[in-house]
Amino acid sequence: MSEPALVALRKASFSYEDGPPVLSGLDFEVREGRTLALLGRNGSGKTTLMRLLSGGLRPDAGELTLRGRPVAYDRKGLTRLRTTVQLVVQDPDDQLFAASVAQDVSFGPLNLGLPDAEVRARVDEALTALDIGHLADRPTHLLSYGQRKRTAIAGAVAMRPEVLVLDEPTAGLDPDGRERLLATLGGLCEGGTTVVMATHDVDLALLWADDAALLTPDGVRTGPASAMLARTDLLHRAGLRLPWGIAVERLLRARGLVSGAAAGPRTPEELAALAHAHADGPGPAPTAGA
Ligand SMILES: Nc1ncnc2c1ncn2[C@@H]1O[C@H](COP(=O)(O)OP(=O)(O)OP(=O)(O)O)[C@@H](O)[C@H]1O
Numbered sequence: 142m143s144e145p146a147l148v149a150l151r152k153a154s155f156s157y158e159d160g161p162p163v164l165s166g167l168d169f170e171v172r173e174g175r176t177l178a179l180l181g182r183n184g185s186g187k188t189t190l191m192r193l194l195s196g197g198l199r200p201d202a203g204e205l206t207l208r209g210r211p212v213a214y215d216r217k218g219l220t221r222l223r224t225t226v227q228l229v230v231q232d233p234d235d236q237l238f239a240a241s242v243a244q245d246v247s248f249g250p251l252n253l254g255l256p257d258a259e260v261r262a263r264v265d266e267a268l269t270a271l272d273i274g275h276l277a278d279r280p281t282h283l284l285s286y287g288q289r290k291r292t293a294i295a296g297a298v299a300m301r302p303e304v305l306v307l308d309e310p311t312a313g314l315d316p317d318g319r320e321r322l323l324a325t326l327g328g329l330c331e332g333g334t335t336v337v338m339a340t341h342d343v344d345l346a347l348l349w350a351d352d353a354a355l356l357t358p359d360g361v362r363t364g365p366a367s368a369m370l371a372r373t374d375l376l377h378r379a380g381l382r383l384p385w386g387i388a389v390e391r392l393l394r395a396r397g398l399v400s401g402a403a404a405g406p407r408t409p410e411e412l413a414a415l416a417h418a419h420a421d422g423p424g425p426a427p428t429a430g431a
């Protein structure tokens with residue numbers, strides 16, 4: 142039998158007070174060591190699902206499990222959940238509240254009652270991971286949006302969670318900031334953190350995630366990102382479009398330029414290399430963006 146999922150929702154339903162059901166009978170699993178992108182249209186319930194996973198909301202029916210065991214919503218159970226799963230909300234201003242970056246990032250570890258030296262070590266580690274060590278003493282209200290996002294993520298990383306759940310972490314970042322954040326998250330994954338990300342960006346999901354979960358009105362469907370993000374029917378139901386990489390791969394397959402089990406190019410650079418390999422006669426290598 143396979144290992145139980147690190148964290149999972151089983152037949153979970155949730156409605157906000159007096160509202161219609163947002164999620165009904167939902168089965169959702171986060172598998173250890175796999176990066177997972179959660180996608181769906183505005184209002185489909187991504188944020189709600191993430192808050193259920195991190196214990197901020199409690200399902201009306203069904204259950205949340207940690208390594209197969211149901212989570213108890215008492216003090217002990219919730220502490221165990223919060224040291225395992227950390228949520229970073231979409232808007233950093235909903236998360237940051239302390240006067241300085243270092244104070245904000247130290248809040249979680251201090252709250253766990255850890256000794257000062259351990260708290261300092263975790264704060265340093267988190268600031269370094271997010272590349273914001275130079276901002277440690279900066280007042281949070283003077284930070285740029287991207288810096289506030291990184292600070293919010295550092296606060297979660299300082300808890301050394303097994304699962305880091307990020308609600309649209311790249312929204313509002315410039316292209317370089319986005320690349321740097323994805324590299325940082327890649328580093329955390331290599332270090333053993335399981336990362337779950339809600340995003341509307343199908344191209345990012347295809348490039349970055351091992352698995353993709355699509356929230357549709359019929360529930361959530363999860364599988365390998367390259368297969369799920371090629372499902373035009375599901376994408377349509379989830380209010381999404383075909384990723385660039387899949388569209389290009391289809392075109393190239395139709396022309397016989399990609400065949401067999403090989404995946405198509407996923408970046409402009411890979412497309413340029415493929416075009417160069419198939420170019421007639423000698424010539425300079427085409428460069429992306431040229
Ligand atoms: N605090 C709340 N009280 C009542 N209804 C809410 C609350 N938060 C969200 N909802 C409703 O629940 C549904 C799902 O919202 P949710 O924020 O989970 O969607 P989402 O997929 O994260 O959307 P987006 O892509 O816009 O962030 C929506 O219909 C929304 O109006």
Ligand SMILES: [Mg+2]
Pocket residue numbers: 187188189231308
């Ligand atoms: Mg949301």
